[in-house]
Amino acid sequence: MEHIQSSIEKILNRPDVAASVRAIHERVLSHPGVIMFLRTHPEIDQRTIERGMLKLNEYAEQMHGNQIIEKKAVIEGYQPVLHLEKGQIMVAYEKTQALRDLENERALEKKFKSLFLPDEVRDANFSDFDLTTTDRKLALRAASQFLNATRSKQQTKGLYLHGSFGVGKTYLLAAIGNALKKERVATILVHAPGFVSEAKRRIRTDSFDSFLESFQTVPVLLIDDIGAESISPWVRDELFGIILQYRMMHRLPTLFSSNLSYDELELHFGITNDQGDKLKAMRLMERIRTTTNPIEFLGENRRRY
Structure with missing residues (x-):
């Protein structure tokens, strides 16, 4: 040595x-x-x-x-x-700050899951929302009021955005989701037809229960284009019914967009003229009516070129 x-x-x-x-x-x-x-x-x-x-x-x-x-x-x-x-x-x-920023971004992405939606609405924001008509101004005001209540942790109803095709309902719903992401509020935005198809696939696997629970328990759930899905008693009662019943009982807000009004959506859920189907449709719609404020979109289809 x-x-x-x-x-x-x-x-x-x-x-x-x-x-x-x-x-x-x-x-x-x-x-x-x-x-x-x-x-x-x-x-x-x-x-x-x-x-x-x-x-x-x-x-x-x-x-x-x-x-x-x-x-x-x-x-x-x-x-x-x-x-x-x-x-x-x-x-x-x-x-490093760069790694912390990356981890924060990933954490935010986990808080906002958008499923089965077109890419053009994934970056939706309020600043790009067209305010040329009174109904759109009212819709944006309702969205802002919802976000303010959520930000201050107040109990608040969700929104039911309805109107014809291409008037901006999905865009506003996605803008709300992106705003909630910035507030670090866990949110899922899902397109109803794709969601139903995925649920039918999951029901044949062991992952269905956890799949269903994620929609029941997420702090804010946004369902786009409800009423456009293929409806069946199982979809109505065992999927939407169970999710919305849980969310109503636990006062978790759910927001919707649809081409159908409340009454038209109830007819959609009725499936047949059977009295039992009509009663179940009424029960489901009662959950939606009592937990949302309706906002009607008017105007022309903005997707036309």
Whole structure:
């Protein structure tokens, strides 16, 4: 061991090596981050600095000012932080701002799931919502009131946006969903026909219960184009009925868009002229009527070219 130590000392004492070591020390000690660290710890003496030079160099090698040099990062997405531990200079690693931003974005995406919807409405926002007619202004006001109530954690009814094809119902529903995402409110926006098709597929698997529960329990549920799905007693009673009953009991708001009015949707849910079907349709519609405020969209189809 003494022989090895003696050899190391001889190497370090060579003029060229000594000059190289001094240059490294000078570079490290002139690094802004190292200077700031030493200034905030005036109790650190020269001996501690010398003992901690490897740690100081580890920090200085990876940092340009306060920013990590990505290609020199020891751990991707993490940057070194100098700290004093039991009188010794140490390096810890914390997430970079870029990694935190990415994780926050992913967390937001998880809070807003949009299923079976066209790409053109995924980035919908209120600033692009057309306000050329009175009914659209009223719709936007209702949406804003809903968001304000949700933001302040007040109990509030959902919305039932109805009107003819292409008047902007889906766009406004998606804009509400995106606004809720920014408020970090977990939300699911689903297109009713696609949702029904997926539910029918899931019923044959072990994942159906968790699939159903996710729609029952999400803080805000937005159902687009209800009434356009293929209806059956199972869809009405065991899918929509169970979800909406749970949400009504737990006061969780549900928002809808539809080409049908309340009365027309009730006829859709009636399926047949059988009195039993009519009664079940009335029960389901009662859940929707009592938990939403109707907003009618008028005007021409804006999807026409």
